[in-house]
Amino acid sequence: MMTVASNEFEDPPTRDQTYYISDGNTILQVENTLFKVHRSMLIKDKSTFDSMFSLDAYTHNTEDPQMNNTSEGESDENPIRLHGDKAEEFSALMWSLYSLPAELALAMTNQANDLQLIHLARIAHKYQFRSTESWALGALTTYHSNTGGSTSVQNLVQITELSILCDCKALLDAAVTKWKRLLGEGRAVAVAIGVAERLNLRSLLGLAYYSMMLKGREVWDSDPQLNARQRIRLLSGHYNLIRLCEELPSSPPRLTHDHSCVRKGKCKNAFAAFWRLILTTKDGGLVGQVLKLQSADLLAKVMLAESIIRAFAEGNIPNLDLSESGEMHEKCLQIALQAAHDKVKEVQDNLVDLFSDVV
Structure with missing residues (x-):
């Protein structure tokens, strides 16, 4: 059987407004949202769902026929529960599987919803929808390589993390270029330091520390996002740079x-x-x-x-x-x-x- 667990939520789950499809044959619960979709859509691209459903079918066929078992996914009361996922991520996956070509084409323009594409690439990677993952990463790269494609700092953090998770160098390069533009404007410097340290992005980390150093010690000491070790690194960098400038x-x-x-x-x-x-x-x-x-x-x-x-x-x-x-x-x-x-x-x-x- 698939994932079985007691209901984690106090409130009863609600049906998704778009992807609780009347003629669907499989019900899944993600967080506190129910999705009713076609199993044939979930097994596309030889995804993880393909093997999950095959194992479930084998288990169901070998069970004692005397036992009265209701298979997961056949009712709202016994859905297939996907733990560790977010409802907006699963919704993005359903969007990619059910959308018309014109809707998908929009994702390759400046009108793309980059957060939706982030959700899609992440869940496609997790469940091994290989072609969907590749398409979503390509769309994100196109969007963020275009100077007209804007994004929030929070989304840029997710883009950078996603590029590392999916080993997508083109997307990482596009993300780093946007980080450098922010640093040049003196924006989100402490955030860039944190992201670059966590993901070991050396070139970005050096520029982020450098940008923060140029703001001056008064700013370092008052920025709540910097820790003591980072402030020590800024002091060290300032000393080293003064010395090199004198020798230059x-x-x-x-x-x-x-x-x-x-x-x-x-x-x-x-x-x-x-x-x-x-x-x-x-x-x-x-x-x-x-x-x-x-x-x-x-x-x-x-x-x-x-x-x-x-x-x-x-x-x-x-x-x-x-x-x-x-x-x-x-x-x-x-x-x-x-x-x-x-x-x-x-x-x-x-x-x-x-x-x-x-x-």
């Missing part, structure tokens, strides 16, 4: 010469001087913008350095005084630009390592 002007990215360059060490020295000029000048204008950044804002500094080198390489800063640094071979300048780009990526990839538990 004298630590240019490694430059390799173009094979056609005959200047040997001159380009390397010129790039080192240019890098130092970008990060230490007290002049105003484009280069001086770096002084407006926070002293620990390492990522912004290397990103600004890259943008200045790019602008210079493209001839958009024609009057920049490089008398201290000297000229660079044109092709070596392009290599320097790539080196600066690699430096930005290196900082982004290693941010999380700067926020250790020890100050």
Whole structure:
């Protein structure tokens, strides 16, 4: 027999308004809601229900015929009880099985109900509706990869968890992109820290800690969502970033010469001087913008350095005084630009390592 347990609810269960179908032949109870659907729909896609019903049929056929047994699922009084599921999840599964093509097509647009798709993907994964799970994950990925697809922070948490549960990299990438957008706006930072720690998302975790650090210690200490260990990590990260920012002007990215360059060490020295000029000048204008950044804002500094080198390489800063640094071979300048780009990526990839538990 299938799951049998005493009624967990004080109030009698109520029939679902949409999926208590008059000619259905199987009654299931999820939480305090009754669903009456067609068994043939439940066994689609070789789902777990297929094997469950096969086992139930075998058990029923081998029971003593003298015993008066009423099979589960044949009446409201003896439904098949699905424990651990939510009624809205099962309703989403029924929606996917009974909907018309036009209704399903809507889920691939900006008008999709992302919470319904979350419920669907989760329960489809649990009961091994493989094609349904794949379709729901695809719809969610399409929705959340589109900049027009909006979602609440609570739903974004569920999307991130779901992508890990179902091992869906495309959906995870879309979710992380939305988290980064929120962090850039200074929103839901503590939530992002909690999610990234729980799911071990290193790149997101580093950016989340970094975003919180830039808010300042007064914010860290007053945010109720942060615990003592997380505040220690923020202090550690602040200290490490201050130190790296102090070292940054004298630590240019490694430059390799173009094979056609005959200047040997001159380009390397010129790039080192240019890098130092970008990060230490007290002049105003484009280069001086770096002084407006926070002293620990390492990522912004290397990103600004890259943008200045790019602008210079493209001839958009024609009057920049490089008398201290000297000229660079044109092709070596392009290599320097790539080196600066690699430096930005290196900082982004290693941010999380700067926020250790020890100050």
